[in-house]
Amino acid sequence: xxxxxxxxxxxxxxxxxxxxxxxxxxxxxxxxxxxxxxxxxxxxxxxxxxxxxxxxxxxxxxxxxxxxxxxxxxxxxxxxxxxxxxxxxxxxxxxxxxxxxxxxxxxxxxxxxxxxxxxxxxxxxxxxxxxxxxxxxxxxxxxxxxxxxxxxxxxxxxxxxxxxxxxxxxxxxxxxxxxxxxxxxxxxxxxxxxxxxxxxxxxxxxxxxxxxxxxxxxxxxxxxxxxxxxxxxxxxxxxxxxxxxxxxxxxxxxxxxxxxxxxxxxxxxxxxxxxxxxxxxxxxxxxxxxxxxxxxxxxxxxxxxxxxxx
Amino acid sequence: xxxxxxxxxxxxxxxxxxxxxxxxxxxxxxxxxxxxxxxxxxxxxxxxxxxxxxxxxxxxxxxxxxxxxxxxxxxxxxxxxxxxxxxxxxxxxxxxxxxxxxxxxxxxxxxxxxxxxxxxxxxxxxxxxxxxxxxxxxxxxxxxxxxxxxxxxxxxxxxxxxxxxxxxxxxxxxxxxxxxxxxxxxxxxxxxxxxxxxxxxxxxxxxxxxxxxxxxxxxxxxxxxxxxxxxxxxxxxxxxxxxxxxxxxxxxxxxxxxxxxxxxxxxxxxxxxxxxxxxxxxxxxxxxxxxxxxxxxxxxxxxxxxxxxx
Numbered sequence: 001x002x003x004x005x006x007x008x009x010x011x012x013x014x015x016x017x018x019x020x021x022x023x024x025x026x027x028x029x030x031x032x033x034x035x036x037x038x039x040x041x042x043x044x045x046x047x048x049x050x051x052x053x054x055x056x057x058x059x060x061x062x063x064x065x066x067x068x069x070x071x072x073x074x075x076x077x078x079x080x081x082x083x084x085x086x087x088x089x090x091x092x093x094x095x096x097x098x099x100x101x102x103x104x105x106x107x108x109x110x111x112x113x114x115x116x117x118x119x120x121x122x123x124x125x126x127x128x129x130x131x132x133x134x135x136x137x138x139x140x141x142x143x144x145x146x147x148x149x150x151x152x153x154x155x156x157x158x159x160x161x162x163x164x165x166x167x168x169x170x171x172x173x174x175x176x177x178x179x180x181x182x183x184x185x186x187x188x189x190x191x192x193x194x195x196x197x198x199x200x201x202x203x204x205x206x207x208x209x210x211x212x213x214x215x216x217x218x219x220x221x222x223x224x225x226x227x228x229x230x231x232x233x234x235x236x237x238x239x240x241x242x243x244x245x246x247x248x249x250x251x252x253x254x255x256x257x258x259x260x261x262x263x264x265x266x267x268x269x270x271x272x273x274x275x276x277x278x279x280x281x282x283x284x285x286x287x288x289x290x291x292x293x294x295x296x297x298x299x300x301x302x303x304x305x306x307x308x309x310x
Numbered sequence: 311x312x313x314x315x316x317x318x319x320x321x322x323x324x325x326x327x328x329x330x331x332x333x334x335x336x337x338x339x340x341x342x343x344x345x346x347x348x349x350x351x352x353x354x355x356x357x358x359x360x361x362x363x364x365x366x367x368x369x370x371x372x373x374x375x376x377x378x379x380x381x382x383x384x385x386x387x388x389x390x391x392x393x394x395x396x397x398x399x400x401x402x403x404x405x406x407x408x409x410x411x412x413x414x415x416x417x418x419x420x421x422x423x424x425x426x427x428x429x430x431x432x433x434x435x436x437x438x439x440x441x442x443x444x445x446x447x448x449x450x451x452x453x454x455x456x457x458x459x460x461x462x463x464x465x466x467x468x469x470x471x472x473x474x475x476x477x478x479x480x481x482x483x484x485x486x487x488x489x490x491x492x493x494x495x496x497x498x499x500x501x502x503x504x505x506x507x508x509x510x511x512x513x514x515x516x517x518x519x520x521x522x523x524x525x526x527x528x529x530x531x532x533x534x535x536x537x538x539x540x541x542x543x544x545x546x547x548x549x550x551x552x553x554x555x556x557x558x559x560x561x562x563x564x565x566x567x568x569x570x571x572x573x574x575x576x577x578x579x580x581x582x583x584x585x586x587x588x589x590x591x592x593x594x595x596x597x598x599x600x601x602x603x604x605x606x607x608x609x610x611x612x613x614x615x616x617x618x619x620x
Contacts, residue, residue, distance in 0.1 A: 069587065126461055141554065143458060150453070150556015151436055152588045160587050161550040164475065173586040240471040244451065244554055246460015276483040277379065277470050278462040 001048060001059040001101070002299035003041070004108060005066045005091075007082030007135070010037075011292075012044050014052050014059070015300035018119035020293055024048055030082070034089045042098035049099065062101045063303030065108035065295040066091060067138075069153060075105045078153075081171055082135070104299075104306035110147055110156055111298030112288075113140025116251050119297050120289035127247035130288070131158055131234070132254035136171065137179040137186075143245060147302075159183070161240060163233040181233035182263070184209035184256050190226045213259040224262065231263030235270025242275060242283055253288030260287060311358065311369040311411070312609035313351070314418060315376045315401075317392030317445070320347075321602075322354050324362050324369070325610035328429035330603060334358060340392070344399045352408035359409070372411045373613030375418035375605040376401060377448075379463060385415045391481055392445070414609075414616035420457055420466055421608030422598075423450025426561050429607050430599035437557035440598070441468055441544070442564035446481065447489040447496075453555060457612075469493070471550060473543040491543035492573070494519035494566050500536045523569040534572065541573030545580025552585060552593055563598030570597060 004011040010028050014021040024044055028037065045062065052059050068080025075092020077083070092103040113122075113130035122128035122142070132138040137159030141148040148155035159179035160172050167176030168186065180186045187209045195205045201222035203215045216223035238250055252260050264285070271280040290297060314321040320338050324331040334354055338347065355372065362369050378390025385402020387393070402413040423432075423440035432438035432452070442448040447469030451458040458465035469489035470482050477486030478496065490496045497519045505515045511532035513525045526533035548560055562570050574595070581590040600607060 143453065143460070144456065146454065148453060148555055150552075151558040152552060152556040152592055154553055154588045155556035157553040157556075157587055160553045162472075162546055162584060165473075165546070170586075174584050236472055236475070240550055241554060242460075242462060243464055243467040243471045244551060245458055246462040246465035246467075248461040274472060274484050277467055278464045282462055 001045070001052070001062045002296040002303070003045070003062060003064045004295045004299065005064065005083075006108075007067065010041065010044075011296060012041075012048055013296045013300075014048060015296060016057075018297055020296060022048060022051060028083075030084055030086070034083075034086055034091075038091075038094050038098060041095065045095070045099045045101070049101070059101060061303040062095065062099065062103045063111070063299030063301070063306075064091065064095065064103060064105045065111040065299045066105060067108050070105055070107050071153060072106055072149060075103065077105070102303070104303040106147075106299070106302050106306075107138075107140075107149075107156070108295045109138025110140040110149065111302055112138065112253060112294040113142055113156065113251070113298065114147055114301055115290055115294030115296070115298030116253070116288055117142045117145070118301050120294060121251045121286050122249060125249050127245065128249045128251060129156070129158065129238075129241055129245075129247055130251045130253060131182075133182055133184070133252065133256035134254035135184055137183045138254070141241075141245070141247075143247065158237055158241060161237050163236040178233050178237045182230040182256075187212055187226055187230060187256070190229060191222070194222055194226070209256050209259070213256075213262060216259070216262050227259060227262035228266040231266030232270045234263060235267040236274060238267065238283065238285070239271050239274035239280070242278065242280075246278070248283055250283065250285045251288050252285060253291060253294065257287055311355070311362070311372045312606040312613070313355070313372060313374045314605045314609065315374060315393075316418075317377065320351065320354075321606060322358055323606045323610075324358060325606060326367075328607055330606060332358060332361060338393075340394055340396070344393075344396055344401075348401075348404050348408060351405060355405070355409045355411070359411070369411060371613040372405065372409065372413045373421070373609030373611070373616075374401065374405065374413060374415045375421040375609045376415060377418050380415055380417045381463065382416060382459065385413065387415070412613070414613040416457075416609070416612050416616075417448075417450075417466070418605045419448025420450040420459065421612055422448065422563060422604040423452055423466065423561070423608065424457055424611055425600055425604030425606070425608030426563070426598055427452045427455070428611050430604060431561045431596050432559060435559050437555065438559045438561060439466070439468065439548075439551055439555075439557055440561045440563060440604075441492075443492055443494070443562065443566035444564035445494055447493045448564070451551075451555070453557065468547055468551060471547050473546040488543050488547045492540040492566075497522055497536055497540060497566070500539060501532070504532055504536070519566050519569070523566075523572060526569070526572050537569060537572035538576040541576030542580045544573060545577040546584060548577065548593065548595070549581050549584035549590070552588065552590075556588070558593055560593065560595045561598050562595060563601060563604065567597055
């Protein structure tokens with residue numbers, strides 16, 4: 001069984017061999033605090049577990065995808081920007097106590113990467129980096145089939161690598177991170193700044209990343225330029241990642257991913273300028289295949305691996 | 311047995327459990343071309359192998375550390391800036407044919423990292439990145455005990471990650487790489503530029519990185535500032551590396567490593583500014599323990615692993 005804990009919605013699913021059998025959704029209502037949410041999660045898990053038992057396949061464990069910084073050894077959510085007030089929440093232990101299931105907790109972008117590696121765009125490959133372009137920029141890194149987390153737990157945090165010294169302020173507190181350019185928040189922020197400077201555009205200052213993409217597709221110059229900046233930032237981060245790891249596959253997912261064609265040319269141009277030690281053309285950059293399902297598929301697989309289940 | 315192929319000297323050694331038993335050196339004389347060098351290498355290997363056999367421990371294989379881009383699947387040196395004229399040299403096959411030994415070839419900075427991981431500053435740890443600050447900036451990355459090379463072979467090439475968009479020209483052809491700031495070449499280049507701009511300093515324009523370090527230690531302001539720039543560049547690259555991998559140990563080696571104390575403060579300051587998602591203080595940055603021996607120790611271990619020897 002797999003659970004994807006989002007800032008707005010929670011998804012719960014029974015997963016079998018890369019397919020979602022049953023699925024349930026509930027509103028996160030993070031503002032009510034961890035205790036209230038844990039109660040509702042436990043009830044939903046109970047209901048789905050009962051359904052699975054009735055069908056003759058009782059769940060052996062629960063994989064949980066959570067945003068934020070995870071201490072995976074202890075199953076604790078250290079801090080999560082999309083879950084206000086959550087700090088050092090022992091999510092795995094609490095969920096396990098409430099449901100009677102073994103629980104394995106991991107960062108949602110890491111499990112997204114694992115889902116795509118096992119059942120999506122990364123199938124049959126050796127290494128993969130996943131970038132989820134959404135409210136922020138999540139990242140997951142898999143080398144030789146193993147999820148890279150590191151002793152500090154930050155493995156795969158591509159969104160918080162430097163692309164522009166002294167550049168835009170990122171939610172993490174640093175300046176010039178990839179996330180400040182290639183996330184929905186970054187794009188909308190760059191739009192507001194440009195409009196405030198009097199740049200002409202059909203875009204409204206209160207628009208979202210989707211409306212910005214629509215404007216770019218019908219030829220709005222400013223909108224096109226902003227996706228170009230996002231693409232250039234992606235090119236810098238991917239070139240660094242390839243130099244660090246030698247990997248040859250990057251998967252683009254998340255809510256902003258449909259706008260990837262608007263960023264691709266600038267990304268490739270920057271990679272060609274930056275990456276001279278290997279052929280930048282040998283690095284594949286492809287859309288995610290499993291999309292929203294990826295973190296659930298990854299969570300189920302992670303629980304099987306981490307808990308040594310069936 | 312292990313061989314370290316440098317641009318100036320070749321070192322050959324019998325290695326047993328992290329110790330060099332016998333060692334031989336010869337001049338590389340790269341300008342004579344690969345064929346001439348191969349002949350002299352084979353003779354030296356023969357001689358040392360005979361000595362090992364006479365002592366009752368015939369060598370089972372040869373690990374070779376080479377600068378440049380390596381195709382490890384085929385044992386070919388693709389290109390190496392420090393070995394002029396070397397392009398697509400089948401070094402492993404040629405050495406194996408000439409010596410009768412099984413040969414395993416790997417990039418020298420990667421084997422440096424492996425040597426420090428197994429027998430030096432990284433002993434007992436989980437992950438490690440090694441930076442060798444010399445003529446260039448070499449790098450090696452070990453995650454969970456495994457050398458990261460990647461399908462493209464560039465794994466660990468930290469020296470060619472971006473620290474300054476539009477910055478100094480790097481030998482690789484790109485602008486703003488770490489190597490353009492934190493190598494001896496980069497430091498000397500920055501010195502020449504500053505002196506040409508009329509900056510006051512006791513340093514001579516034809517000085518080397520060692521004399522620059524001496525000047526910085528006795529208070530030469532320009533020399534101190536240049537090591538500060540190198541340290542800041544290192545801080546940016548290390549912060550990115552930690553975000554990408556979550557690792558908590560960086561080992562500094564190479565000829566410029568004794569000047570690390572001149573760079574440390576600026577490096578730590580930049581890491582604190584850049585790295586907000588984890589505690590930058592949790593990242594250890596330490597000098598290499600095995601120094602010049604590290605690539606030989608790594609090469610011997612790599613041959614044992616790669617060739618499945620004793």
